[in-house]
Amino acid sequence: MLIENILGDNIGYVQLVDSLGTDKSIVDAARVSYNGESKGDEQDNKLLRYLWTNKHTSPFEMCSFKIIIKCPLFIRSQIQRHRTFSYNEVSRRYTSEDIEFYFPKEWRLQDTKNKQGSLVDRFDNTSNNYWNEEMRMRIQNSVDLYNEMIDDNVAREQARMVLPQNLYTKIRDVW
Numbered sequence: 001m002l003i004e005n006i007l008g009d010n011i012g013y014v015q016l017v018d019s020l021g022t023d024k025s026i027v028d029a030a031r032v033s034y035n036g037e038s039k040g041d042e043q044d045n046k047l048l049r050y051l052w053t054n055k056h057t058s059p060f061e062m063c064s065f066k067i068i069i070k071c072p073l074f075i076r077s078q079i080q081r082h083r084t085f086s087y088n089e090v091s092r093r094y095t096s097e098d099i100e101f102y103f104p105k106e107w108r109l110q111d112t113k114n115k116q117g118s119l120v121d122r123f124d125n126t127s128n129n130y131w132n133e134e135m136r137m138r139i140q141n142s143v144d145l146y147n148e149m150i151d152d153n154v155a156r157e158q159a160r161m162v163l164p165q166n167l168y169t170k171i172r173d174v175w
Contacts, residue, residue: 015067016066017068019066020064022063025063026048027039027047028062030056031047088171090171092159092167093156093160099146101164102166106123106128107128107131109122149162
């Protein structure tokens with residue numbers, strides 16, 4: 001199944017890898033309050049439509065799916081926000097103010113044995129300064145492009161795609 005935007009452009013996909021449970025698992029869960037079970041395909045399908053239409057979603061939790069999703073990072077963030085846990089976040093869809101970026105104090109070397117880690121060794125000051133200046137320059141280019149797009153009335157939800165990953169955000173969450 002392909003995720004498509006309003007223009008029909010392919011921007012990724014969702015692939016079902018495995019599942020646990022069936023439609024029967026859902027209807028049996030819904031009917032447990034009546035101490036009942038499946039009443040046959042026609043009645044079960046009617047119940048499934050009713051549950052979904054009326055947002056009675058807890059019986060659907062009796063099934064689980066293992067999926068692979070390929071998508072842009074900003075889409076992944078929305079999936080996390082709505083599926084993993086609920087939080088509210090400053091959205092570049094609604095505001096262009098207070099754009100701020102993270103810059104590391106020191107650049108570390110990649111570990112040659114551990115692909116997931118860096119070495120304690122750091123670049124010298126000359127290299128640190130070089131990489132920080134390069135990063136600042138390219139981020140400024142991204143911010144300039146973002147602002148040009150906003151000034152030209154490009155939708156913020158699309159213009160925000162040019163902002164780098166080190167963009168700060170704020171979230172509000174309940175634990």
